[in-house]
Amino acid sequence: MPSFTDAIRTVGSGLHISCEVQAGARENVFPSGYNSWRETIGISITAPPVDGRANAAIILLIAEVMGVQRSSISIISGVHSNRKVIRIEGMSLSDCIEILHPFFS
Template sequence: MELYADAVAETPHGVTVTLDVTAGAKRSVFPAGYNEWRRSIKCQIAAPAVGGKANRAITDLLAKTFGVPRADVEIITGHTSSSKTVAIAGISRSHALTRLNASGT
């Protein structure tokens, strides 16, 4: 079984990824591990959780990780929570898992 499989779901337009975010970390890292209880991928963001800075940093980091334009990454739930669901348009679940496993820890 692939490490991140439970956290990535296929949608008609791409995938959704469930994240467990730590803002204000020493450096931004994604993926930074897997939370098997929450079935979410850990994401560490250097930006503070103030004024949407962490959310912008998350969309930038995920766009880079998955090789998609920033406009294709959207936080759909958890804007003010450490648990977030992010939609990524234009990629398949298998592509997302390949990218995660290639850059994973």
């Protein structure tokens, strides 16, 4: 299994993805790399970390990449931090790996 999968865990009926966010970046990118030491998948967001704008942009970007509704995504940890745990409700680990694997090849 690819190393980036260390950042993804099945929890109940969904997934938790450990992420590291760079807000105020030049472009929106998910995934933007993998930190094997922290076991986090990178996210770059153009929105600043002000008034929840970066968090809203993260949810929108992940929904687009993963092909799910925004309502199925939530930030369960790290709302005010650059290290976050993102929950995707109703997605299997195998589906997630299939979607993300080409970005890490």
